[in-house]
Amino acid sequence: MENIRHFFDRLQPQSDEDWQFFSSKLVKKEFPKKALLLEKGQIENHLSFIKKGIVRFYIPEEEQDLTFGFAFEGEFFSAYDSFLTRLPSTYNLQALSETHLWQLTYDDLQEIYQQTGAGNLLGRQACEGLFLKKQKRELALLQLSAEERYVNLFRERPEVIRQIPLMYIASYIGITPQALSRIRKRIS
Amino acid sequence: MENIRHFFDRLQPQSDEDWQFFSSKLVKKEFPKKALLLEKGQIENHLSFIKKGIVRFYIPEEEQDLTFGFAFEGEFFSAYDSFLTRLPSTYNLQALSETHLWQLTYDDLQEIYQQTGAGNLLGRQACEGLFLKKQKRELALLQLSAEERYVNLFRERPEVIRQIPLMYIASYIGITPQALSRIRKRIS
DNA sequence: CGCCGAGTTGAACTGAATCAAGAAACGTGG
DNA sequence: CCACGTTTCTTGATTCAGTTCAACTCGGCG
Numbered sequence: 001m002e003n004i005r006h007f008f009d010r011l012q013p014q015s016d017e018d019w020q021f022f023s024s025k026l027v028k029k030e031f032p033k034k035a036l037l038l039e040k041g042q043i044e045n046h047l048s049f050i051k052k053g054i055v056r057f058y059i060p061e062e063e064q065d066l067t068f069g070f071a072f073e074g075e076f077f078s079a080y081d082s083f084l085t086r087l088p089s090t091y092n093l094q095a096l097s098e099t100h101l102w103q104l105t106y107d108d109l110q111e112i113y114q115q116t117g118a119g120n121l122l123g124r125q126a127c128e129g130l131f132l133k134k135q136k137r138e139l140a141l142l143q144l145s146a147e148e149r150y151v152n153l154f155r156e157r158p159e160v161i162r163q164i165p166l167m168y169i170a171s172y173i174g175i176t177p178q179a180l181s182r183i184r185k186r187i188s
Numbered sequence: 189m190e191n192i193r194h195f196f197d198r199l200q201p202q203s204d205e206d207w208q209f210f211s212s213k214l215v216k217k218e219f220p221k222k223a224l225l226l227e228k229g230q231i232e233n234h235l236s237f238i239k240k241g242i243v244r245f246y247i248p249e250e251e252q253d254l255t256f257g258f259a260f261e262g263e264f265f266s267a268y269d270s271f272l273t274r275l276p277s278t279y280n281l282q283a284l285s286e287t288h289l290w291q292l293t294y295d296d297l298q299e300i301y302q303q304t305g306a307g308n309l310l311g312r313q314a315c316e317g318l319f320l321k322k323q324k325r326e327l328a329l330l331q332l333s334a335e336e337r338y339v340n341l342f343r344e345r346p347e348v349i350r351q352i353p354l355m356y357i358a359s360y361i362g363i364t365p366q367a368l369s370r371i372r373k374r375i376s
Numbered sequence: 377c378g379c380c381g382a383g384t385t386g387a388a389c390t391g392a393a394t395c396a397a398g399a400a401a402c403g404t405g406g
Numbered sequence: 407c408c409a410c411g412t413t414t415c416t417t418g419a420t421t422c423a424g425t426t427c428a429a430c431t432c433g434g435c436g
Contacts, residue, residue, distance in 0.1 A: 059331070066331050081323055084316050113309075120308035121301075127315040128272050134322035135269055141329040142362050143247070143254050146424070166383065174330050179424050181384055334392070355414065367392055369416055 001026070003074060004049050004102060008122060018116040025108040029101045037093040037101075044079035044089050046103045053099025054163060058171070059091045067171040070096075070160055076126065096164065141174060147183050149173040189214070191262060192237050192290060196310060206304040213296040217289045225281040225289075232267035232277050234291045241287025242351060246359070247279045255359040258284075258348055268318065284352065329362060335371050337361040 001023065008014050008022075031037060031053070038044055040060060050073050057069035057079075068091075071077035082089035083106060104112075113119035140149055150173055154161050160169060170180035189211060196202050196210075219225060219241070226232055228248060238261050245257035245267075256279075259265035270277035271294060292300075301307035328337055338361055342349050348357065358368035 059327075066327075068326060068330055081320050084320065120312050124308050124312035124315055127312055127319055131315055131319045131322060132269050132272070134319060134326060138256060138322060138325055138329070139247075139254075141326070142256055167381095175423095176425060177383070178385085178426085182424090185384080353414070364393060365415070366394085366417085370392090373416080 001102070003051075007049070007074070007076075008118075014118055018118050021116055022112055025104055025112065026102045027104075029103050031095040031099045031101070033095060033097050035095045035099070037095060037099075038079050038082075038089055040090060040092050041088045042082075043086055044082035045106050047076060047078045047083065047106075047109055048104070049076050049102040050074065051100040051102060053101075054096040055099060056094045056096050056164075056168060057091055058094065058168075065171065067168045069172070070157075070164060070168075072159055080130065096168075146173060146175045146179060147187065150180065150183050151187070189290070191239075195237070195262070195264070196306075202306055206306050209304055210300055213292055213300065214290045215292075217291050219283040219287045219289070221283060221285050223283045223287070225283060225287075226267050226270075226277055228278060228280050229276045230270075231274060232270035233294050235264060235266045235271065235294075235297055236292070237264050237290040238262065239288040239290060241289075242284040243287060244282045244284050244352075244356060245279055246282065246356075253359065255356045257360070258345075258352060258356075260347060264314065284356075334361060334363045334367060335375065338368065338371055339375070 004026070005014070005019060005023070008019070014022075026049075028051075029048075037048075037055060038046075050071060052073055054073075055071040055077055056067055057071075057077075059066040059068070077093075079089040079091065079093060081087075086106075109119075109123075113123060140152055144152060150169075153169070153173060160172075166180055166184075167177045170177045173180070175183075192214070193202070193207060193211070196207070202210075214237075216239075217236075225236075225243065226234075238259060240261055242261075243259040243265055244255055245259075245265075247254040247256070265281075267277040267279065267281060269275075274294075297307075297311075301311060328340055332340060338357075341357070341361060348360075354368055354372075355365040358365045361368070363371075
């Protein structure tokens with residue numbers, strides 16, 4: 001649990017009371033490999049911190065899933081758009097390995113926003129971080145070739161390439177598994 | 189100036205004092221058509237509300253600019269990543285037509301965050317909105333063909349297609365002007 | 377051991393890029 | 407307000423990155 005506190009303190013040093021209040025709301029939850037954490041159509045009711053494991057974000061399709069994100073140990077995640085809008089999620093969340101989480105419900109988070117001075121500040125800063133990530137990704141998709149996107153991913157998030165099956169990485173950078181296999185051969 | 193207040197009240201009804209404090213910081217500024225509002229390398233020091241006009245976001249390149257966003261009348265904009273991180277912007281902001289803004293400096297905004305109860309709340313909600321937009325765009329770039337992205341843009345933001353030169357739209361959806369010209373011919 | 381999903385490789389195909397040239401629209405100065 | 411130069415848009419021909427379809431290999435698991 002300390003790693004979550006460190007996470008927050010890095011954003012902004014937290015008062016002990018605020019932290020007390022916050023951490024009292026956290027609930028531990030564990031999932032086996034390949035478990036669905038959230039299914040398309042459900043409303044996301046959690047903001048989760050990954051104690052251990054990897055989570056994949058994907059839109060399920062008959063042909064081929066569209067994988068568009070990953071979250072790792074030490075990171076927060078959520079189907080954030082569903083969480084914010086309270087509308088059904090348009091995608092699934094899945095544990096790629098055995099995964100242990102600390103979870104916060106939507107209502108608890110709203111209470112935290114209201115009760116603690118730091119709530120909105122943290123919410124804002126967390127959201128700003130998400131925005132910056134998406135912005136980077138947008139530019140990568142617009143201006144880089146498939147091969148450049150792969151090399152870029154390798155540079156920025158080597159853990160993705162080390163730990164995640166090729167087919168999901170291919171989908172993430174917007175190409176077919178075959179194309180990625182050829183890129184790998186070419187550059188290695 | 190009322191339209192800005194409406195903007196905020198839509199997010200969250202504002203107290204008159206908070207609004208007073210906020211609006212006292214706003215400065216009016218006007219730019220002619222094609223003016224650079226911010227140049228790559230500068231640190232963005234403003235959050236701006238568009239009273240009138242259109243703003244283009246682009247990465248300047250010898251070959252061909254990469255246009256990746258637009259902002260219209262009644263919207264807030266900023267080179268938000270530079271504004272947040274206080275690092276030089278990696279892109280330019282340009283007025284596509286004569287443009288009138290209400291601007292807030294970084295320091296003023298920080299003061300607003302600290303002094304008013306609503307500051308962080310608004311900051312958070314504004315950022316959440318930006319995040320949702322980027323998320324949509326990511327999925328559009330990943331799962332739609334060029335033609336679908338064009339039709340999609342047409343549906344979601346017809347004002348873009350009506351008011352913005354083809355070459356910028358082409359860049360925005362990630363193709364060449366030639367390709368977009370052909371798509372237009374095909375579907376009309 | 378055998379099966380099944382993941383990864384690789386090959387061949388044919390295709391959407392979009394590139395190169396090139398002409399037409400239309402736009403803006404600026406006389 | 408017209409004339410000219412510049413920029414944007416269109417259209418054609420060629421090329422290329424990445425898709426699709428298909429067959430084969432590899433590794434893990436029941």
